[in-house]
Amino acid sequence: MTRQDPPRPDARRLDRRAFLVATGFSFAGAVGAGCSRAPEKRAVAPAIQPVEYTPGRSYRVASTCAACSAGCGLLVECRDGRPVKLEGNPGHPLSRGGLCPVGQASILGLYDRQRLRGPRIAGAESTWKAVDAAIGERLAAIRANGQGIRLLTGTVTSPTTAAWIRRFLASFADARQVVFDPGSCSAILAAHSRTHGARVLPRYRFDKAELVVGIDADFLGTWISPVEFTAGYTAGRDPDLPGARFSRHVQFESRLSVTGAKADTRVIVAPSERRGVVGRLASRIAGLAGVDLSLKLPSLPQRLAAVVDELATQLWAHRGASLVVSGEEEVGAQALGNFVNHALGNYGRTLDVAHPSRQRAGDDAAVHALVEELTASAPGVGALFVHGANPVYALPGGERLAEALARLPLVVSFAPRIDETSRRAHFVCPEPHDLEAWGDVEAVAGIVSFLQPAIPPFGDTRTLAESLAAWMGEPRPMPELLPAQWPDRAFRERVLHDGYGEIERAPQAIGEFTVDAREADAPEAPAAGGLALVLYSTVGIRDEAHAGNPWLQELPDPITKMVWDNYACLSPAAAEGIGVAQGDVVRVEAVAGAGGETAVELPVLVQPGQHDGVVAVALGYGSEGTRRFADLGPEWLDKRPTVNAAGRVGASATPLLEFRAESLRRAGRAVRVVPTGETRELAGTQGHQSIAVPDGLAPAGAERRPLVQQTTLAALRAPGGDPALAAPPAHGELWPEDHEYPGHRWGMVIDLSRCTGCSACVIACQIENNVPVVGKDEVRRNREMHWLRVDRYYDERPGGGVDVLHQPMMCHHCERAPCETVCPLLATVHSEEGLNQQVYNRCVGTRYCANNCPYKVRRFNWFEYPWPDPLANLVLNPDVTVRSRGVMEKCSLCVQRIQEARIDAQARGAPLAEGDIQTACQQSCPAGAIAFGDRNDAGSRVSRLIRGARHYRVLEELGVRPAVGYLAVVRNR
Amino acid sequence: MTAQGPIHRAPLIGGRKSVGQVTRDICLLLEERPRTRWWIAFALAATALLGGAAAVLYQISVGIGTWGLNNTVGWAFDITNFVFWIGIGHAGTLIPDVALPRGQAASVSPDVALPRGQAASVSA
DSSP states (O other): SSSSOOOOOOOOOOHHHHHHHHHHHHHHHHHHHSSSOOOOOOOOOOOOOOOOOTTTEEEEEEEEESSSOOOOEEEEEETEEEEEEEOOOOTOOOTTTOOOHHHHHHHHHHHTTSSOOOOOEEEEEOOOHHHHHHHHHHEEEHHTTOOOEEESSOOOHHHHHHHHHHHHHHHEEEEEEEEETTTHHHHHHHHHHHTTTOOEEEEGGGGGGGGGEEOOOOOTTTTSSSHHHHHHEEEEETTTTTTOOOOOEEEEEESOOHHHHHSEEEEOOOGGGGHHHHHHHHHHHHHHHHHOOOEEEEOOOHHHHHHHHHHHHHHHTTSSSEEEEHHHHHHHHHHHHHHHHHHHTTTTTTEEEEEEEEEEEEEHHHHHHHHHHHSSSSEEEEEEESOOHHHHHHSTTTTHHHHHHSSSSSEEHHHHHHHGGGEEEEEEEEOOTTTOEEEEEEEEEEEEEEEEOOSSSSSSOOOOHHHHHHHHTTTOOOOHHHHHHOOOHHHHHHHHHSEEEEEOOOOOOOOOOOOOGGGOOOOOOOOTEEEEEEEOOOOOTTGGGTTHHHHHSSSSSTTTTEESSOEEEOHHHHHHHOOOOOTTTEEEEEESSTTTTOOOEEEEOOTTSSSSTTTEEESSSSSGGGGGGGGGGOOOOOOOOOTTTTSSSSSSOOGGOOTTTTTTEEEEEEEEEEEEEEEEEOOOTTTTTEEEEEEETTTTTOOOOSSSSSEEEEHHHTTOOGGGOOOOOOOOOOOOOOOOOSSSSSEEEEEEEEETOHHHHHHHHHTTOOOOOHHHHHTTTTOHHHHEEEEEEEEETTSSSSEEEEEEOOOOOOTTOOHHHHHHOEOOOOOSSOOEEEEEETTTOHHHHHOOOOOOOEEEOOOOOOOOOTGGGGGSSSSSSSTTTEEEEESSSSSSHHHHHHHHHHHHHOOOOOOOOOHHHHHTTTTEEEEEEEETTSHHHHHHHHSTTTTEEGGGGGGOOOOOEEEEEOOOO | OOOOOOOOOOOSSOOOHHHHHHHOOOOOOOHHHHOOHHHHHHHHHHHHHHHHHHHHHHHHHHOGGGOOOOSSTTHHHHHHHHHHHHHHHHHHHHHHHGGGGGOOHHHGGGGGOOHHHHHHHHHH
């Protein structure tokens, strides 16, 4: 450089003039910016902030799940004044921390646009004042002329509501409450009123039973209180505690349920044989107990008779520590089941009738009488109130009932939505969602929990108790009604804080045990010339009330792995006999019965493990509430609708239900299955991410990979353990040891022996991680987005039958992750805590990683999956990015929860402790099958489980070193 | 250019045409007004091009899911298409490569036959 640069003023020096200019500009700018209003989009945050609330922080409100009448404890996770996730309350004495998929998904109902915001008169929006005046006038007229009042409800577990129902009905001359449950246990209640002199449902204590016998009772899936039963059942089956008891489970069933899948011995029986099984069991037990039952020994096939006789001696050996449960709808058979439990001394131990369950109160005989009364030519009923039930949909002959409703002078519905029944009501008085209402629940006598609002009500709705109080001339809001029922303020506050409370209840008065065995003598005629129909509830939909929930519709059934449809399940032999294959549409026609000729057209699903004489069909489908899914899914040229030609999801099987001898029969009706020649493709997920080579395609001599391992209790407890559980030899090492994990090293262990396949984890993951719903067509095309799937494996048993094994499968967070090495953008990287992290904004969608993943757990956004409804989007978790099109995503081991716990720990000034972090799937698991923790901490639960004999890793021989491990299934055989 | 060496063949241009006539014959195709057949061919080609452009536009605006891929078959169309073009490219280099050692370079592309060293360097 030869030329000298001119001297420049020092830019860092600020003279007085420049300072004033800068200050003036800043001030003017700040004033200008402050005066202009930011564009107001949609207001989200509530105007009144909850007490002790920090913006952006989650907080939990203890409440009670009202998705069904089981009454599980809830912790409502709220964010910015709105609930975003439902979790189980770990302290709750019934549910013990778990929550079923239906309960978790019920949060979406809160943000449902179709939920009514106010009362309606004749379909038109109205006000409570007008409704109360009109109904009050008509009630006064009914009181004056002595007409009948009928209140049709689902099971009411709220003492406050029950008290108001009693008061309301008592003010009429002829008033009656009729309780209807879609999955009713009417026969159990009726049988107890015969044998025990009290119409009670026992509280079943699976945790205290050493030998559990189930007869078509899907108690781990749908029966009465599956979360409570799953918690109890798995608590009694822990193979890792040395010397601890491990209950034995024998299941008799006609279709394959999740409960049967867990059984140590599963016996396939026809519905017509169930009574024979109970009868023979009762007869044998009577013989052992020295009681003269004067019961003819029912004839059973040799195979069954031998099993039952052996079971009787085992039950006798486990007197007082066994439990026989039956889902039979016939009262006589249930009474014999009561005798078995009574003779074994199980009452008071594994069955509690002194403090009975109130989770099912449905009375089928009363429902039948009500239907007859309403459909009579001149009904003497002046008013019908319908709460928590949709009889026009859920009862056989709903059409007749609908016509009858039109003739009634007053029909009032309390339904939160317009459904088949509330459409025909003169008045709809919608109830609020259970997350915006006060309430109380006493699901089991003495165990009380409250519903408390987690958000101000969206509309102007009233609970049933509030409406009844208003019509009794005492209009009071629920917060004033509750103290009348629970006067002890300290108790109320404790229940609100803990989410539950226990009170002393006088034991239920029980009469002398009596059983008249002859009533169960007549064996049920097997379905002549056809198949026996079994109608069942699915784990996902449960009943029609939840059919409008897209999360539940897209939840693969634990056994069939099908979504968005119901179908006629036939065993392979039965399908072959009829000449149909999977996907062929058949007509299921009732041969005869009270309902006359009724038929439902359904596609066939071939289901191993089912009785050859049975066709099983799921209830709860085909309701009006599923019409909303007509446009679901990404829009593109080749899109096919999620709904069928009738505009609904699935077909309703309720016409095939029949009232027979006091109960609504779900099983045993004789039907014909006639092929129609059409086919309809089912959308299922099993096989989409197949990581096992089918036997037919495997090269000769190929190994069968031990993806899911099973052992027996005897083999496990033998000295040296089960040699079959040894890890396969690893292939050669390719990569250097370049991960150090100086701090934590996260890992997960899933106990397959506890896992029932209930899929609560799948829904928990979907809600926590904002996983989109893609619709039936996209699932059919193998593009489902669930980060966590539950794989179902069949293992053929010698002598026929199948063992079913479930395996939750998600990103394994491999130490030597095949996905990381192939990503050209480093969009998936390994953290120093052992997480395989996906960086969404680096990902350009090459899909190299998904192609290279041995576990097939990566999910690609093939489209911009729609989140069209701003109201429904309030349920999105603000901690997790909503992924856009063209991005790969997968399980993050709930990294947002890890970060939240870490920040909390830092604020506390303490290191992260075991149990501070719970992944969403782990939290919701009713069976406690999932453990998450620090593998660097030798004392953590995860580390202990990894050292255990049952621990193995899937595809361990690949040398990818996954951070997720499994514990082999243990069967007590 | 005439073939010399072991292969003898008929001259490529018959009829005693001068170089100027040959040039005119060739250029005529380019310089005269397109005829109907050309327009038909052009319309077909343009339709195919527009169709391709529309497909690309549709795919870009809707998503790669329009290719019918799925979670385990993540590359069906991309990899087939990729291999197709790679295949054409490989064919272009492979065929001279095979011909060269057999001494048949001239018979493959007589008008662009290059000296041996050059052909080898192109295909190498």
